[in-house]
Amino acid sequence: MVTLNQGIRLIPLPDDVLDALPAAPTSDLETKTLTHLTAPLAALITHLSQAERVAYVEADYFGGTGTQVAAVWDGGRLIWGPEQGKIGPINHALRLLGVRRVPGQDEFEAAGLNRHRHLDDWLA
Numbered sequence: 825m826v827t828l829n830q831g832i833r834l835i836p837l838p839d840d841v842l843d844a845l846p847a848a849p850t851s852d853l854e855t856k857t858l859t860h861l862t863a864p865l866a867a868l869i870t871h872l873s874q875a876e877r878v879a880y881v882e883a884d885y886f887g888g889t890g891t892q893v894a895a896v897w898d899g900g901r902l903i904w905g906p907e908q909g910k911i912g913p914i915n916h917a918l919r920l921l922g923v924r925r926v927p928g929q930d931e932f933e934a935a936g937l938n939r940h941r942h943l944d945d946w947l948a
Contacts, residue, residue: 826946829936830923836946837865857893857908858882873897879917880906896920 894917895905
């Protein structure tokens, strides 16, 4: 777990961890936009959200183009998303987690997610 700004915590899920999870698709979510969210992972997120609000995000960019998708759970239920777009879904999810941007920054930067560009760098 990585502590970010404004009390946000990040749990990076590298491919080897995602590959080790059972591949059962989620049954209660529209999963066309969520590449890696399986039923077991959604169940874990649902459980964690009983204690505090949880966001699940995916981003896939290469050479400045790509997409991102995000969803937010609270109290054991999905309260927003999943939403997909070129920009915006991650910032919206962060706002729902309580991240407040400051002038000249978006929520992504205010939370400190701009520190690393690659998932593996969060694990080092």
